[in-house]
Amino acid sequence: MSFHLILFLAFGAVCVAGAVNLLAQRHPINSALSLIAVMAALAGEYLLLGAEFVAAVQVIVYAGAIMVLFVFVIMLLNAGVEDETKGSHVAIIFGVPGMLISSVLMAWVVLRHSNTGSVAIGALPGHPTDIAQLLFHDFLLPFEVTSVLILIAIMGAVVLASKPESSAGKAD
Amino acid sequence: MVPLSYYLLLSGFLFGCGVVGFLIKRNIITIFMSIELMLNGVNLSFVAFAARWHALAGQIFVFFVMVVAAAEAAVGLAIIISVYRTRETLNVDQVNLLKL
Amino acid sequence: MNPMLNLWLIPILPLAGAAINGFFGNRSSRRAVTTIALFFSGAAFAMALWVAARFSSLSLPYQEFLAHWIRSGSFTADFAFYLDQLSLVMLLVVTGVGFLIHIYSVGYMWDDPGYYRFFSYLNLFMFFMLTLVLAGNYLLMFIGWEGVGLASYLLIGFWFTKDSAASAGKKAFIVNRIGDFGFLIALFLLIKHFGSLNFEQVFGGVLPLHTEPAGGLLTAIGILLMVGACGKSAQIPLYVWLPDAMEGPTPVSALIHAATMVTAGVYMVSRSHVIFERAPIALTVVAIIGTLTAFFAATIGITQTDIKKVLAYSTVSQLGYMFMACGVGAFSAGIFHLMTHAFFKGLLFLAAGSVIHAVGGEQDMRKMGGLRTKIPWTFWTMTAATLAISGIPGFSGFFSKDEILWRSYQASWAYWLIGVVTALLTSFYMFRLWFMTFFGEYRGEADAHGHGGHTPQDAHATHGHAGIHESPRVMVIPLVILAFLAVFGGYVGVPGSLGGNNRFDKFLGPVFHGSAPANPETTAMGEKGAPEQETEGPEPKRGISTELMFTGISVLAAFTGFGFAWLLYYKRVDLPQKIAASLGGLYRGVAHKYYIDELYAAVFVRPLINGSTRILWQGVDRNIIDAAVNDAGDDAGRVSDEVRQMQSGNIRSYAGWIAAGSALVIAFMIWMGVR
Numbered sequence: 001m002s003f004h005l006i007l008f009l010a011f012g013a014v015c016v017a018g019a020v021n022l023l024a025q026r027h028p029i030n031s032a033l034s035l036i037a038v039m040a041a042l043a044g045e046y047l048l049l050g051a052e053f054v055a056a057v058q059v060i061v062y063a064g065a066i067m068v069l070f071v072f073v074i075m076l077l078n079a080g081v082e083d084e085t086k087g088s089h090v091a092i093i094f095g096v097p098g099m100l101i102s103s104v105l106m107a108w109v110v111l112r113h114s115n116t117g118s119v120a121i122g123a124l125p126g127h128p129t130d131i132a133q134l135l136f137h138d139f140l141l142p143f144e145v146t147s148v149l150i151l152i153a154i155m156g157a158v159v160l161a162s163k164p165e166s167s168a169g170k171a172d
Numbered sequence: 173m174v175p176l177s178y179y180l181l182l183s184g185f186l187f188g189c190g191v192v193g194f195l196i197k198r199n200i201i202t203i204f205m206s207i208e209l210m211l212n213g214v215n216l217s218f219v220a221f222a223a224r225w226h227a228l229a230g231q232i233f234v235f236f237v238m239v240v241a242a243a244e245a246a247v248g249l250a251i252i253i254s255v256y257r258t259r260e261t262l263n264v265d266q267v268n269l270l271k272l
Numbered sequence: 273m274n275p276m277l278n279l280w281l282i283p284i285l286p287l288a289g290a291a292i293n294g295f296f297g298n299r300s301s302r303r304a305v306t307t308i309a310l311f312f313s314g315a316a317f318a319m320a321l322w323v324a325a326r327f328s329s330l331s332l333p334y335q336e337f338l339a340h341w342i343r344s345g346s347f348t349a350d351f352a353f354y355l356d357q358l359s360l361v362m363l364l365v366v367t368g369v370g371f372l373i374h375i376y377s378v379g380y381m382w383d384d385p386g387y388y389r390f391f392s393y394l395n396l397f398m399f400f401m402l403t404l405v406l407a408g409n410y411l412l413m414f415i416g417w418e419g420v421g422l423a424s425y426l427l428i429g430f431w432f433t434k435d436s437a438a439s440a441g442k443k444a445f446i447v448n449r450i451g452d453f454g455f456l457i458a459l460f461l462l463i464k465h466f467g468s469l470n471f472e473q474v475f476g477g478v479l480p481l482h483t484e485p486a487g488g489l490l491t492a493i494g495i496l497l498m499v500g501a502c503g504k505s506a507q508i509p510l511y512v513w514l515p516d517a518m519e520g521p522t523p524v525s526a527l528i529h530a531a532t533m534v535t536a537g538v539y540m541v542s543r544s545h546v547i548f549e550r551a552p553i554a555l556t557v558v559a560i561i562g563t564l565t566a567f568f569a570a571t572i573g574i575t576q577t578d579i580k581k582v583l584a585y586s587t588v589s590q591l592g593y594m595f596m597a598c599g600v601g602a603f604s605a606g607i608f609h610l611m612t613h614a615f616f617k618g619l620l621f622l623a624a625g626s627v628i629h630a631v632g633g634e635q636d637m638r639k640m641g642g643l644r645t646k647i648p649w650t651f652w653t654m655t656a657a658t659l660a661i662s663g664i665p666g667f668s669g670f671f672s673k674d675e676i677l678w679r680s681y682q683a684s685w686a687y688w689l690i691g692v693v694t695a696l697l698t699s700f701y702m703f704r705l706w707f708m709t710f711f712g713e714y715r716g717e718a719d720a721h722g723h724g725g726h727t728p729q730d731a732h733a734t735h736g737h738a739g740i741h742e743s744p745r746v747m748v749i750p751l752v753i754l755a756f757l758a759v760f761g762g763y764v765g766v767p768g769s770l771g772g773n774n775r776f777d778k779f780l781g782p783v784f785h786g787s788a789p790a791n792p793e794t795t796a797m798g799e800k801g802a803p804e805q806e807t808e809g810p811e812p813k814r815g816i817s818t819e820l821m822f823t824g825i826s827v828l829a830a831f832t833g834f835g836f837a838w839l840l841y842y843k844r845v846d847l848p849q850k851i852a853a854s855l856g857g858l859y860r861g862v863a864h865k866y867y868i869d870e871l872y873a874a875v876f877v878r879p880l881i882n883g884s885t886r887i888l889w890q891g892v893d894r895n896i897i898d899a900a901v902n903d904a905g906d907d908a909g910r911v912s913d914e915v916r917q918m919q920s921g922n923i924r925s926y927a928g929w930i931a932a933g934s935a936l937v938i939a940f941m942i943w944m945g946v947r
Contacts, residue, residue: 002173002174004173004174005173005174008174008178008179012178012182015182015185015186016182016185019185019186019189019190019209020189022189022193022202022205022206022209023189023192023193023196023197028199028201028202028205031202031205032201032205035205035208035209038186038209038212039212042212042215042216045179045182045216045219046216046219049179049219049220049222049223050223051219051222051223051231051234053231054215054219054231054234054235057235057238058215058238061238061242062208062212062238062241065242066208066241066242066245067208069245069246069249070201070204070205070208070245070249073201073249073252073253074201076253077201077252077253077256077262079199079201079262089925091195091196091924091925091927091928092195092196092928093928094928094929094931094932095191095195095924095927095928095929095930095931095932096192096195096196096928096931097932098928098931098932098933098934098935098936099188099191099192099195099931099935100188100192101935101939102931102934102935102938102939103184103185103187103188105935105938105939105942106184106938106942107181107184109942109945110177110180110181110184111177111181113177116175116176116177116224117175117176117224118173118174118175118176119173119174119175119176119179119220119223119224120173121174123223123224123226124222124223124226124228124231126228126231130228131228131231131232131235134228134229134232135232135235138229139229139232139236142236146236146239146240146243149239149240149243150239150242150243152243153242153243153244153246153247154246156246156247156250157246157247157249157250158250159250160247160250160251160253160254161249161250161253161254164257191931194924194927195924195927195928195931198924203923264922264923264924265922265924267921267923268920268921268922268923269921270921
């Protein structure tokens, strides 16, 4: 029972609990908070694996920006408790069992080939310098492309969310 | 020394929860959050494999996934706002005009 | 080596005429249509004469290859032509008589609105008939065979707005088809066993074979060919279309149903004599059918009152003679009779047309009479033809019919006896026609204004000439030419016993002789095709005097028929009624053609129509085929209605389907990976 394993199980438990809670809660704000908890726990997992930069970015961007955006929208739209509507039978009947089946299958595959080895704690240190080296040399093109993507997303979001009184379709 | 398969199982579990959440939740925003959960699960498996194979490219990929998730969240929430303005509801079952 | 005669031009010229008149005749003047039609058919005749002139310098058989047609494995059939004495005789008869009838039709059909169409069809017929006669293989001959059937259908139903004409055309075509079925099976057998339909190859393959006294392949082929001939040449049991074919214009009856098309069967059987000579059973079948038909049709002919119907049954009867001749192995006698028949029967029909034209459309002989003085040219030419057909000595029919009777006696006295009785009947009904039409008092309604009987059979009859009048020159001249041939055409075949040298038989000798089967057993059928060194030349003395005796008997029969006709239709015209009344039912049966048409209708036609309606149409077509298609459509609709439910617009159900689908894919991939 190494220290690594204990820490892994701890963070893993938080993840699992948060994920299940996301499903269980009826109010979206509760689901959002559970999701934040999941993301924080995941940051911990990343640290265990040595990906310090990624863990930091996870907390700052994902938990700090994206989830905040979610919470803002929930509050803006005054989302309340979910109504009980009879939606779709298919989703429940086919979708959930399907998902369960594929999860079971994948788990089975993973466990069968469990000779993939182990990971040590802090196995691959992800220093910012190394990441920057890769990012701006080998992955320069995807980097630039994603920056353009963000720009487009900003413009799109602004346009879509703007009030209808202001002329629709004009990004100002 | 934690076996890689543990990380993969956790990642798979998170992904599965995301899918199930997508299927059973009726609030659009909650569905979106399930999507984010799925992406997180995938990120975890990327980092785990990067650590296993000592390939830093895995972490770079996580970086890009996050960027794209951010962009998608922004645009998606903007769409949700528009839909709310038009249909006055956040219940996904009532956004069903695209049908035969 | 033979020079290139370009035989292919002979059929193609009338085809060109048919095409030009067919496409442009509608907008052309009558004069133009006439010129085209006469030019091309005349050109074919001129070319036939030219070929005849060069005939003696050819080495026979002359074969000409025009183009490749079918090359399928080892089977080839080409557009190839074949010329020997037999083809030459047929060629000259078809083009000569055809051209004369074209000229006649100019006058006969002048007032018909379908003038150009008539000549287009007529030229088309010439094309097909010439193809049939000149063909070098059975397949090309079959094309001509079918084509003349088609032309016959078009021309019989020329006045297609008339129900009876359209039906008659259909009847002719369909009954012909039944015969063609037999012909086709024979062709298939030939292909299977000889590998080709080329005359040279087939006959070359048949020559070394032995006679089949008890049947076999050649017998089967022979009988099937005869089935085809029965259809085309109107023999029992497929003769029923020929009397109905009189619905067509009279020149059509003359050309197609007397002189040329119906003789195609005789030509075909003669051409295949090599096969028949080795199949005595088939030959017997041919002879029996011919003899029976000759007698049967003659009995019907004596009761008919429509002038064209009498001639129609007469044609069937005379064709029976030709087949009787072929059936006893006297192929050249059959062809001789074919030639003289073309002359006198063509003349009879044309003259009958002239009579009908004169009395304004009336065809019932009971309404004619006393026309002798009013239409002299028609009268005299028709007299010549009547004398010829009745076998009065000195005329062409006498020589040809006598030849047949003599040769048939040598096969069996039964053939001869029936033949003589038929000759008596022939003479009787022909002179009956002659007396009823031209002698006595005029019993019709054509008065000074020229309006003739009701419902004129021919559209032309409504021109307003005055009274009963002779036909125009353009119609009379062919009559005269044919009369000349009917009288003198027989002198090419005067038999040795009467002092001639039978040039005709000698001319056709190389075609028919020297092809006897190798085995010397001559069966009970006599010496058909056995290598006779002589044809009619030096014979045993007993033969000559016997032949003269039989000639005398047939002449006696002819005059007896004339005598009866004179008695019943000139001297004591009240007698026929009394005789008919006393014979009662028998007379009625014969007058109604033995109810054969009704029998066929009940046994074949109606069950077929009923079966076709109930089983094939309602059962198969509607309930099975249509239902299958309709159900397929309905099923597709229903399935799509079900599948359509998937597009509910509900996002979660879409997600559900995606999840389920991806589960399947993942399962499949894992399974593949595990394997």
